[in-house]
Structure formats: structure tokens, C-alpha cells
């Protein structure tokens with residue numbers, strides 16, 4: 001039987017891709033997350049869906065020559081770095097694959113702001129994959145098959161995504177390919193597409209039709225970003241601390257499987273892992289200018305070789321794994337659920353009700369946030385004074 005453990009299903013789509021009778025469909029549940037549904041009339045009990053299911057398979061997916069080398073890095077190209085969520089390493093890896101005539105897979109918005117995995121072959125299209133989309137990206141029931149075909153044709157492929165998506169692809173392929181580079185993200189969990197779509201509707205009531213949306217605008221700061229969106233006549237930015245979707249992401253809008261994620265640790269299953277280098281400590285050659293710093297975990301000989309051959313496009317420096325772990329708890333364990341009653345409330349109150357209940361920011365916190373953004377030195381000064389008073 002398909003899906004014995006629904007709570008652990010990540011929606012990676014491997015079962016739907018492998019089914020020879022197209023008997024498995026991915027359909028959204030009431031929370032907006034995709035789960036496999038079986039058409040029993042078409043099923044021939046071949047067991048392939050079971051064979052590719054990633055639940056409980058983490059150990060066998062680990063890279064055989066696993067040994068981690070860690071780097072801090074960012075793109076030399078300032079435009080790429082500014083447009084990316086962290087230091088722009090993903091784009092640099094992807095450009096090299098495109099230069100080789102290859103194809104790069106990753107998450108993109110469609111015209112209705114649904115997030116879906118697609119493949120791109122040109123630098124122009126690469127922009128669609130650039131930047132984090134903090135929503136679970138949909139994997140179609142043909143995507144892994146298409147990737148396999150490209151690999152069999154000898155095309156260089158970079159597949160990027162959450163660790164569970166990489167696991168789904170690996171299990172679907174059932175063998176390794178020298179022309180495949182696997183890149184996963186350090187992942188804090190994937191928020192619900194339904195919550196995101198209701199949040200956008202809520203924004204549109206206030207601001208009008210949204211024409212583009214970015215989860216992380218870093219123009220002022222990488223560490224204190226905004227969400228940014230455009231309507232026909234204006235650009236709008238909302239500071240993270242005040243944005244309802246980001247607030248809820250940090251609380252409880254992620255998929256159930258994220259709370260028991262087998263991949264939230266530093267034994268990775270991809271060739272390369274990329275993330276934000278939070279708590280990065282400046283060196284003389286690479287000072288922290290708050291414009292975005294990536295951490296890169298080279299997990300396999302293939303990943304290390306590929307990364308180290310990119311020096312012309314990147315500034316990078318070797319670091320210790322512990323430095324990255326210090327700012328990235330998702331390299332140590334899965335996240336915990338903050339609000340146990342989030343979903344029942346969301347399903348009865350809707351986004352607007354939830355926003356009112358969980359996302360209101362007191363005047364004092366609002367003032368604190370504005371001070372932190374507008375006048376950081378004064379904010380730090382007052383905080384220090386307050387610390388002394390408290391002592």
C-alpha cells in the first residue's frame with residue numbers, strides 16, 4: 001500500500017515518476033501540500049513506488065566517499081550576488097553547467113506564483129531559479145523521468161532543491177551518473193503553498209494586483225531583509241519582522257514531514273550543500289559587508305572538484321563545519337513545531353484570521369524594529385544600556 005506513513009511523506013514525487021501505469025497522482029491536501037494518491041484500478045502491484053520511497057532510507061543515500069570540506073563564498077559578480085538570497089553560489093555553479101551545454105533544474109515561480117521545479121538551458125532563464133522561494137516546490141510526475149533521459153543522452157545536469165527532493169531523484173535514478181551534479185540547500189522546512197497563495201490575496205486586497213514577488217530583498221541588508229513585490233505602479237517592501245508570511249513560516253506553516261526530517265544534519269546526500277553563512281566571522285581578505293555570504297559544504301570528491309574549479313567567479317575561503325553549524329541549527333536537527341493549533345485555526349479562520357491572531361506586532365516591538373533598521377548604532381547602544389540596567 002502506498003503511503004503507510006503519511007506524516008513522513010515529503011511529496012518528493014519519486015513514486016509518481018516511477019509508476020509504469022501512471023496510477024499515482026500528486027494532489028494537494030487541505031493545507032496545500034502535495035501527497036500521492038493511488039488509482040487502484042490502474043495499479044498492478046509492481047512495488048516500484050515502494051522501492052523509490054525515501055522514508056527511512058537516509059543512510060543508504062549518503063555519498064559513499066562522504067567527507068565534508070567547508071567554504072565561505074560569494075559571487076564576484078555583484079548583480080548576481082544582489083539578486084541571490086545568500087552569496088549567489090548557486091548561480092555560479094549553474095552558469096558553469098550552462099557553459100558546458102548542460103541543463104539546470106531548480107525552483108521557479110509560474111505566472112500565478114505557484115512554485116514548481118523546472119529545467120533551464122540559458123543564462124536568461126536561469127534568473128527564474130535565482131532566489132529562495134519559501135514555499136514547497138512542486139515536482140511533476142514527469143520531471144525525474146525527463147532528467148533521466150537527459151543524463152542518458154550524456155547532457156550535464158545540475159539538480160538543485162531541498163534534500164528530500166534530491167533524495168527522491170537519487171532513488172528514482174537508482175544509479176549514479178558522472179554527468180549529474182546534485183546540490184541541496186540547508187533547509188528550515190517548506191511552507192504551505194496554500195498559505196502563501198492566501199497571503200498574496202491578502203496583500204492584493206491592500207496593494208492591488210501583484211506583478212512580481214521576491215522573498216528576500218537584500219538591498220539594505222542581507223541579515224535584515226525585506227520581502228519585495230511590485231504592483232503596476234509601485235515597488236513595496238515589508239521588513240521581515242513585520243511580514244505576516246515570514247512570521248508564520250518561522251512558526252508553523254511547514255509540511256509535517258519537516259518536523260521529523262531525516263536530512264536535517266551535516267551528513268549530506270548531495271555533492272554540494274549551500275546555505276546562508278549566518279554568524280560568519282570576517283577575515284582580512286573576506287570581510288562581512290552584509291551583502292550575502294554563502295556557506296558551501298563539499299560532500300563528495302565530485303562536488304569538491306567542481307567547486308574548486310570555479311575560482312574565477314567566486315571569492316572563497318576555507319572554514320570549519322562548526323562555524324556553519326553555529327548559525328544553522330538545521331545542520332544539527334529538524335525544526336520544532338511552535339504552534340500546535342495552527343492548522344485547525346487556519347482552516348477555520350482563514351489567512352486573515354490567523355494573521356490577526358499570530359502576527360500582530362506591538363507598538364514597542366515595531367519601534368524596536370524601526371530603530372534596528374534605521375539607526376542600528378542607537379539600537380545597540382540602548383540595548384547595551386538596558387542590559388547593564390537589568391544586571
Ligand SMILES: Cc1cc2nc3c(=O)[nH]c(=O)nc-3n(C[C@H](O)[C@H](O)[C@H](O)COP(=O)(O)OP(=O)(O)OC[C@H]3O[C@@H](n4cnc5c(N)ncnc54)[C@H](O)[C@@H]3O)c2cc1C
Pocket residue numbers: 083084085086087088089090091105106107115129130131132133134135136137160161162185186187188189190191274275276277294328330
Ligand atoms: C524552503 C527553504 C528553506 C531554507 N532554509 C535555510 C536554512 O534554514 N538555512 C540556510 O542557511 N539556508 C536555507 N535555505 C537556503 C537559502 O535560502 C538559499 O537558497 C541558499 O543559500 C542558496 O543561496 P544562493 O545565494 O547560492 O542562491 P539563490 O539564487 O538565492 O538560490 C537559488 C537556489 O534555491 C533553490 N530553491 C529556491 N526555492 C526553492 C524551493 N522552494 N524548493 C527547492 N529549492 C528552492 C533553487 O532551485 C536554486 O537552487 C532555504 C531555502 C529554502 C527554499
